[in-house]
Amino acid sequence: xxxxxAGPEVISLGCxxxxxxxxxxxxxxxxxGVVVVNxxxxxxxxxxxxxxxxxxxxxxRPSAQLVVTGCAAQIDPAAFMAxxxxxxxxxNAEKLSSEAWEAYDTKVQVQDIxxxxxxxxxxxxSFSAHARAFVEVQNGCDHRCTFCAIPxxxxxxxxxxxxxxxxxxxxxxxxxxxxxxLTGVDLTSYGPDLPGSPTLGQLVERILAHTDxxxxxxxxxxxxxxxxxxxxxxxxxxxxxxxxxxSLQAGDDMILKRMKxxxxxxxxxxLVERLKAARPEIAIGADLIAGxxxxxxxxxxxxxxxxxDCDIVHAHxxxxxxxxxxxxxxxxxxxxxxxxxxxxxLRERAxxxxxxxxxxxxxxxxxxxIERPGDRGHAGNFAEVRxxxxxxxxxxxxxxxxxxxxxxxxxxx
Numbered sequence: 001x002x003x004x005x006a007g008p009e010v011i012s013l014g015c016x017x018x019x020x021x022x023x024x025x026x027x028x029x030x031x032x033g034v035v036v037v038n039x040x041x042x043x044x045x046x047x048x049x050x051x052x053x054x055x056x057x058x059x060x061r062p063s064a065q066l067v068v069t070g071c072a073a074q075i076d077p078a079a080f081m082a083x084x085x086x087x088x089x090x091x092n093a094e095k096l097s098s099e100a101w102e103a104y105d106t107k108v109q110v111q112d113i114x115x116x117x118x119x120x121x122x123x124x125x126s127f128s129a130h131a132r133a134f135v136e137v138q139n140g141c142d143h144r145c146t147f148c149a150i151p152x153x154x155x156x157x158x159x160x161x162x163x164x165x166x167x168x169x170x171x172x173x174x175x176x177x178x179x180x181x182l183t184g185v186d187l188t189s190y191g192p193d194l195p196g197s198p199t200l201g202q203l204v205e206r207i208l209a210h211t212d213x214x215x216x217x218x219x220x221x222x223x224x225x226x227x228x229x230x231x232x233x234x235x236x237x238x239x240x241x242x243x244x245x246x247s248l249q250a251g252d253d254m255i256l257k258r259m260k261x262x263x264x265x266x267x268x269x270x271l272v273e274r275l276k277a278a279r280p281e282i283a284i285g286a287d288l289i290a291g292x293x294x295x296x297x298x299x300x301x302x303x304x305x306x307x308x309d310c311d312i313v314h315a316h317x318x319x320x321x322x323x324x325x326x327x328x329x330x331x332x333x334x335x336x337x338x339x340x341x342x343x344x345x346l347r348e349r350a351x352x353x354x355x356x357x358x359x360x361x362x363x364x365x366x367x368x369x370i371e372r373p374g375d376r377g378h379a380g381n382f383a384e385v386r387x388x389x390x391x392x393x394x395x396x397x398x399x400x401x402x403x404x405x406x407x408x409x410x411x412x413x
Contacts (some may be wrong), residue, residue, distance in 0.1 A: 004240045008032050009061070011053050014040025016219050017183040018070060020134035020153035021096065023070070026398035028098050035061050039070035042143060043152050043321035046406075051083070058241070065104075069095040071153030077110045092153060099271045113155035131371040131393050132217070133177040137165050137203060138184030145249070146260045146331075147289065149323035162198060162206050169211045178395055179215035179241075179373050187218065188225035201229030208239055214395070215369065215380065217241045220287065223248070223397075224263040225273045225301050241380040244275060245285035245314065251306025255292050258331070265302065272310040276413040283357070283381035285314030290346045291339030292320045293331035307349045313357040314382055315350035319343040352405075358383065358403045365413045368398045376407075383408050 012022040022038050029036070035057045037052040050072045058066055068080045069090040077089045091110035094100035100109050140155040141148075169180050182204075184190065190200040207213065216239050223246045226234070233240055246268070250256050254264050275282050288303060307315065319339045322329035368378035370390040377396070379385055385408045388410040389395050398410035 003148075008034050008036065009057070009064075009103050011057060012037045012038045012040060013050055013053065013070070014038075014042060015136050015183070015185075016181055017136055017139070017185060018185050020136045022135075024096055027100050027103075028096075032065075032101070034065045034067060034101075037066070037068045037070070039068060039072035041071035041075050041149055041323075042184065043318060044323070045123075045319075045321060054085050055081060058165075060096060067309065073248050074110060074153040075112055075149060077108050081108055085282050094156070097248045105369060113153065118311075129379070130310055131369050132179040132181055132215075133172045133175075133178075134161065134181045135165065135172070136184060136191060137170055137182050137200075137211075138187055138190045140188065141186040142216060143186065143262070144260060145256065146327040147320065147323070148247075150327055151323065156184045157186055157193065159190050159194050161194055162203050166210045167357060169207055171215055173212050176393055179217060180379060181217045182214050183218055183219045186222065187190075188222045188230070195350055199227060200225075201227060204230070204233050204237075204240070208233075208237065213239065215239065215241055217382075220245045220247050220272050222246075222262075223268055226271065231274070234381075235275060236283070238275035240383070242279055242282045243285065243314070243380065243382040244282055246271075246287075246310075248286040248306065248310070250292065250293070250299075251288075251303035251309070255295055255299050255303070258294060259289075259292065259328070267308065269309050270308070276311065281316060282383060282411075283383070284312050285316070285382070286312045287312065287316045287318065288312075288346060288350075289318050291332050291334050293322075293328055294340070295334065300345070304346055307346070310377060311353070311357075313343065313354045315346070315354070317343055317346045317350060354406070358406070358408060361400045361408055362402060363400065365397060365399050366408075366410065368396050368410070370394050370396055379408070385410050387411065 010022045010025050012018050025036055027150050037054050040046040060280055065087045065089045066085055068086050073080050073089050074092045080086050081089045089108045091102050091112055094109045137160050140157045141151045141155045160200050180289040187318055188200055191198040196221055248268050249259055249261055251265050368377040368379050368385045370377040370392050372392050374389045374392050376386050387410045397413045400408045400410045402409045
């Protein structure tokens with residue numbers, strides 16, 4: 001996705017953490033007439049999209065300085081500096097520093113991300129282009145899933161102290177944001193590097209106690225790290241929205257083992273059953289990879305069945321993509337056609353499950369955060385809702401009337 005304001009243009013690809021960081025970059029740039037591509041490296045396709053956005057941005061702004069940052073730039077800065085469209089490359093740590101943006105004569109500023117030990121709160125006072133605001137509370141990852149290159153772009157896990165998070169959220173609430181999304185690379189690993197080793201659940205409790213945030217949403221969670229405190233908050237605290245996105249990746253135990261994941265299929269199913277029993281309206285999202293090396297048809301079928309077994313209604317399906325330097329890239333690979341076919345089958349199963357869920361929303365009343373241009377927004381369960389024009393950033397009480405083109409259609413309740 002991309003957005004622009006007067007002065008700099010920041011094109012943000014990939015995760016919600018990148019969106020949060022893009023707002024900080026805008027603040028650091030001020031009125032500079034620079035184009036920044038904040039890249040993603042989660043798959044080879046994400047890197048290809050980054051290159052495509054760089055070329056598009058150069059065509060649109062031929063005289064602007066073009067800077068590439070983000071995970072793809074961090075992992076392979078030389079490849080992006082070699083592109084004729086690119087003027088500078090800035091690493092993931094440096095992009096949040098004003099000094100890096102002011103060092104115009106330094107073409108490549110990328111340090112060893114593994115040496116970074118702290119994460120500071122962002123500087124952006126508001127998210128002018130978004131109805132909801134994204135707040136980074138954690139960065140990096142200490143785990144080494146065999147398919148994933150992101151630790152090499154983000155470094156080791158590090159957490160933002162609770163006081164800084166609370167101050168940041170309080171400021172965003174004053175600025176008018178009614179929904180806050182907590183983001184991180186491995187959100188549930190929050191805290192062990194801080195004094196007293198607080199947990200994510202303890203951080204959330206402090207946010208709720210010390211800010212007036214109206215709606216709090218959590219980005220992707222590793223289910224194996226949802227402790228009793230966090231589980232109670234997710235299921236009992238009404239200010240936390242009924243939407244849990246889980247990093248599942250697969251539904252077959254052998255594939256999970258070869259991915260070096262830390263959970264089993266049964267643990268995922270049991271967690272969702274507990275969540276739904278405690279708070280039936282919770283909508284489950286999940287990341288799933290199709291066509292992982294060595295996956296046979298029976299293993300693929302287990303992952304497809306997980307869509308129904310975990311009632312996954314917000315599925316993010318990724319065709320497996322071998323990332324250089326990862327253990328999975330050295331495993332026996334499946335044919336590209338097989339990977340594409342299995343991804344298509346997963347998407348088909350996910351779409352069918354989602355449609356059943358959307359149909360069940362008819363007649364319900366939802367509180368919808370209005371997003372640009374004012375005729376759409378998301379309910380607490382993250383269903384997209386279309387409705388008559390409202391002021392952006394407000395929350396409308398909407399009765400759902402029908403489903404059209406995969407979207408809920410509603411009117412004022």
